[in-house]
Amino acid sequence: MGIEILYKKEEGFVPFLRAVAGKRVAILYDVNTAPHAKDIREQLRSAGCQITDVFYPDAQLLPTEDKCAKAQLAADAADYVLAVGSGTLNDMAKSVATRAGLPSGVLPTAASMDGYCSAGAALMRNGFKVTDTVNPPAHVLVDADVITTAPREMTAAGFGDIVGKYTCLADWQLSHIINGEPIHGEAFAMMEQAREACMGAYEGLVRNESEAIETLTSALLQAGLSMALCGNSRPASGSEHHQSHYLEMDFARRGEMIPAHGIKVGIGTLVSLYLYEYIGANRIPCKNAEAVYALCDTLPRWQNVRELLEGLGCPVRFSEIGVREQVMRDMIRDAHTVRDRYTVLTFIHEHGLCQRVTPALIEHFY
Numbered sequence: 001m002g003i004e005i006l007y008k009k010e011e012g013f014v015p016f017l018r019a020v021a022g023k024r025v026a027i028l029y030d031v032n033t034a035p036h037a038k039d040i041r042e043q044l045r046s047a048g049c050q051i052t053d054v055f056y057p058d059a060q061l062l063p064t065e066d067k068c069a070k071a072q073l074a075a076d077a078a079d080y081v082l083a084v085g086s087g088t089l090n091d092m093a094k095s096v097a098t099r100a101g102l103p104s105g106v107l108p109t110a111a112s113m114d115g116y117c118s119a120g121a122a123l124m125r126n127g128f129k130v131t132d133t134v135n136p137p138a139h140v141l142v143d144a145d146v147i148t149t150a151p152r153e154m155t156a157a158g159f160g161d162i163v164g165k166y167t168c169l170a171d172w173q174l175s176h177i178i179n180g181e182p183i184h185g186e187a188f189a190m191m192e193q194a195r196e197a198c199m200g201a202y203e204g205l206v207r208n209e210s211e212a213i214e215t216l217t218s219a220l221l222q223a224g225l226s227m228a229l230c231g232n233s234r235p236a237s238g239s240e241h242h243q244s245h246y247l248e249m250d251f252a253r254r255g256e257m258i259p260a261h262g263i264k265v266g267i268g269t270l271v272s273l274y275l276y277e278y279i280g281a282n283r284i285p286c287k288n289a290e291a292v293y294a295l296c297d298t299l300p301r302w303q304n305v306r307e308l309l310e311g312l313g314c315p316v317r318f319s320e321i322g323v324r325e326q327v328m329r330d331m332i333r334d335a336h337t338v339r340d341r342y343t344v345l346t347f348i349h350e351h352g353l354c355q356r357v358t359p360a361l362i363e364h365f366y
């Protein structure tokens with residue numbers, strides 16, 4: 001796929017600067033990331049690049065058509081598009097670069113989500129969220145000192161996205177057990193190892209140490225690489241992400257601010273862990289039941305994961321992030337329809353358990 005991940009601490013961004021030397025580079029940034037754009041702009045200037053700034057004064061940038069049009073104009077007259085930012089700016093840069101047939105890069109300013117390396121870009125069109133297929137970035141420039149300056153909620157959200165790898169990998173195994181869906185061993189192992197490394201760095205994350213932040217960032221980037229490796233989002237996205245997408249659509253329909261991706265994923269993970277525990281503890285009759293129960297036993301207890309999330313300041317109830325109670329009830333019933341992918345939510349639906357589990361889910365997670 002050709003995504004080059006460069007860590008400033010190690011070799012610096014030299015290979016990147018060499019690749020773009022003398023080229024016309026469009027740099028996308030907003031009011032929050034402007035100080036970091038300044039540093040990389042100087043380095044690009046020194047490498048003989050011609051810079052076009054695409055600056056957004058927005059504190060809460062939304063990837064709407066008109067915002068993208070501004071970036072597209074600059075991209076069409078450039079050789080390379082660089083985003084200095086997190087989710088939104090990265091998605092916009094990948095999108096406009098793909099349309100212009102150019103390579104893109106990103107300098108992440110927060111370890112907030114796992115989409116940096118992905119071949120998807122979440123954009124807004126006619127007020128709706130759409131996900132376009134785009135080229136992944138050619139370069140990811142990781143400067144842990146930049147990322148440690150991000151608001152703590154963003155790091156907490158990134159950790160929420162990583163705990164989601166417990167349930168998305170379990171969903172993959174569940175589908176393998178029930179439907180015989182193949183598992184891509186290498187992609188699975190890559191994501192699992194990255195998750196474990198991140199869990200091992202937890203205490204450092206609480207203290208906002210740059211080494212731990214780099215481990216978290218690396219795990220989030222591995223998510224993208226493992227998806228690229230197996231050709232779909234199975235290694236990084238399961239029932240916890242489907243809950244997040246379901247809520248996102250509801251927030252967007254109401255025209256309300258959408259809470260951070262990783263925060264929603266973190267709470268969704270607790271819901272999914274509860275469901276696995278419920279299936280295992282109640283020995284719900286199903287196909288290949290013993291293998292299903294064994295899988296349930298491998299997962300961490302939701303109470304323990306909740307404690308970790310709380311330790312980083314993550315909300316752990318949907319009511320804390322503005323979700324309406326009825327919407328959570330609808331989500332438990334319908335989120336399995338968000339993607340055509342078998343997860344624990346599909347299992348609960350197929351086995352007629354939604355009504356039975358809803359009161360406890362509301363009690364614990366609303």
Ligand SMILES: [Zn+2]
Pocket residue numbers: 113114115161236241261265
């Ligand atoms: Zn995610």
